[in-house]
Amino acid sequence: MEQFYTIQGEGANAGRAAYFIRLGGCDVGCHWCDVKESWDADAHPRLTIESLIAEVRQHPGRNVVITGGEPLMYDLGPLTQALHAAGCQNWIETSGAHPLSGEWDWICVSPKKFKAPLPEVLLHAHELKVVVFNKSDFAWAEQHAALVGPQCRLFLQPEWSKAAAVTPLIIDYVKQHPQWQVSLQTHKYLDIP
Numbered sequence: 001m002e003q004f005y006t007i008q009g010e011g012a013n014a015g016r017a018a019y020f021i022r023l024g025g026c027d028v029g030c031h032w033c034d035v036k037e038s039w040d041a042d043a044h045p046r047l048t049i050e051s052l053i054a055e056v057r058q059h060p061g062r063n064v065v066i067t068g069g070e071p072l073m074y075d076l077g078p079l080t081q082a083l084h085a086a087g088c089q090n091w092i093e094t095s096g097a098h099p100l101s102g103e104w105d106w107i108c109v110s111p112k113k114f115k116a117p118l119p120e121v122l123l124h125a126h127e128l129k130v131v132v133f134n135k136s137d138f139a140w141a142e143q144h145a146a147l148v149g150p151q152c153r154l155f156l157q158p159e160w161s162k163a164a165a166v167t168p169l170i171i172d173y174v175k176q177h178p179q180w181q182v183s184l185q186t187h188k189y190l191d192i193p
């Protein structure tokens with residue numbers, strides 16, 4: 001759908017320069033999704049892997065975030081192999097609702113009630129990032145924290161339109177349950193892509 005060089009705004013790698021590749025197509029259907037224009041894959045141009053790598057090479061950073069849409073709707077083997085061959089670190093943002101494919105250095109799983117993540121993807125997660133839209137999402141977060149590996153880092157991120165109401169709840173929750181961390185969508189506060 002689009003590609004851009006920016007700062008990773010969220011989660012464990014927030015603040016680090018990264019080249020984002022946003023793949024079109026998603027069948028999860030979160031009503032609060034902040035990139036609904038990504039859902040229809042046919043609405044976006046097709047690019048070759050070679051042209052994407054050439055664009056990555058235009059920038060000094062070698063961290064690449066594959067996001068979407070839901071990137072695991074596709075076999076990400078060929079793209080991630082080519083990125084590794086070009087010296088990149090491959091990071092993914094996924095709901096985990098489709099089988100894992102590709103070679104990854106960092107896997108962020110953000111589980112969704114609208115199409116639950118596969119247990120196999122949760123087991124491979126380096127980071128679990130749960131969007132909090134209302135109070136019931138804390139129980140949903142704990143349910144999935146029980147399904148990740150012991151090294152997986154745990155983040156609670158306010159849903160953007162509800163941030164004023166839910167951020168104080170997240171702060172209280174993290175103070176009481178310090179295995180969790182706060183994740184903010186810092187790129188939105190910085191007004192960058």
Ligand SMILES: C[S@@+](CC[C@H](N)C(=O)[O-])C[C@H]1O[C@@H](n2cnc3c(N)ncnc32)[C@H](O)[C@@H]1O
Pocket residue numbers: 026032033034035067068069070071093094095096109110129131157158159160161185
């Ligand atoms: C747009 S999604 C694309 C990747 C994948 N489909 C997923 O949901 O993980 C990228 C990240 O943004 C988060 N996100 C989407 N809409 C959001 C919103 N309104 N507020 C906060 N986070 C949001 C998702 O949970 C996910 O962690």
Ligand SMILES: Nc1nc2[nH]cc(C(=O)O)c2c(=O)[nH]1
Pocket residue numbers: 006007008009010067068093187192193
């Ligand atoms: N700067 C920035 N950081 C991000 N982290 C995850 C994003 C996403 O939409 O996947 C995102 C995004 O869209 N922009």
Ligand code: SF4
Pocket residue numbers: 026027028029030033034035036038068069070095112
């Ligand atoms: S899974 Fe990700 S891209 Fe798909 S609707 Fe939900 S937040 Fe948006």
Ligand SMILES: [Mg+2]
Pocket residue numbers: 034035
């Ligand atoms: Mg985003």
